[in-house]
Amino acid sequence: MRIVLVGPPGAGKGTQAAYLAKNLAIPHISTGDLFRANISQGTPLGVEAKSYMDAGNLVPDSVTIGMAEDRMEQADAVEGFLLDGFPRNLGQAEALDAFLQTKGLKLDAVLDLEVPEDEVVKRIAGRRICRKDSSHVFHVEYNKPQTEGVCDACGGELYQREDDREDTVRKRLEVYHSETEPIIDYYKAQDLVVTIPALGKVAEVTQRAMDALERGE
Template sequence: MRILLIGPPGAGKGTQAVRIAAHLSIQHVSTGDLFREHIEQGTELGRNARSHLRAGLLVPDEVTIGVVEERLAHPDTGRGFLLDGFPRNRVQAEALDGILAGSKSRLDAVLGLEIPEAQVVSRIAGRRVCRRDREHIFHVDHRPPEAAGTCDVCGGELYQRDDDREATVRRRLEVYHSETAPVIDHYRVQGLVATISALGQVQEVLDRALAALGQGRMNASGTSGRRPL
């Protein structure tokens, strides 16, 4: 299967992408991971990406497309892949269509995660990260530390990242609605889109995702067709 996972920040795409890919035994292709790998390896694509990231700028479409195209050319994606973080706009979506057409393949499904904006703001703005180990993550409401401001695991200081602040989150949502959400429309007319709620426990959302992927190719109205994916 060749799947695109799409949704607003805070919808849990990264968490679900790893689990869905593992369940289906396909490659999880994350643009964030790809950028880090190219930067660490010092490739030309990595140098281009790093120069923009260091300047606080979005990586240009042509660089992002190049990174993804190079990854999809690897033999291990022949059995299928799940794209996480790409395409982010219509230009990238059209480029992906061309890349897949060049290899005589196409996407099998586009899975959209839906979540109310208020929930996105609450999830992200309430997040607190340990300065000693960024893998130690807490939430002021859903997973508060035993001692305020202190990591339960290692005793490090907990802080709010700049990009987790409410004003920043709302700006990220504006970008999503203006640039990334139209990607769903691009694929809806191709009959590929299924949408599920991203609310609930991780396993609940995963169960919904797998059920949606097993229902069949979606038609242009967003309802399930009969043909199995």
């Protein structure tokens, strides 16, 4: 299967993508992984992307599209893939369609993880990260530390990242609404969108998505 996963920040796309890709036995292709792999390997696209990033500029769509196309042509993606974070806007969606058409392929589904905006803000703004080890993540409501402000694992100080502040989260949501949400209408016109309520336990959301795919919704 060839699937695109979309949803606002905080919808749990990365977590769901990993579970779904495993269940469907297809590679999980995320924009973040594409950038890290290309930059660490020093590919021409990675070098180009790094030059923009080092200058504090946005990486052009052409570079992101090139990385995604290269990855989709790798052997493990021949029978299918799950895209997470790509396409991010209409231009990228159109480029993806054009690329697949040259291969005689098409998408099977676009899974739209639906989460109320207030819940998105609560999920992200409530995160607290350990200063000693950023892999230790807590939440003021959903995963409280035993002692407020102190990491259970190592005793480090817990803090809120700038990216997780409520005003920043709301700005990210504005960008999502203006840039990424339009691709949902684009794919609805192709009858590809399957809306998945993304509230509840991770396993429940994964099962909803798998059930929808099996029904061919």
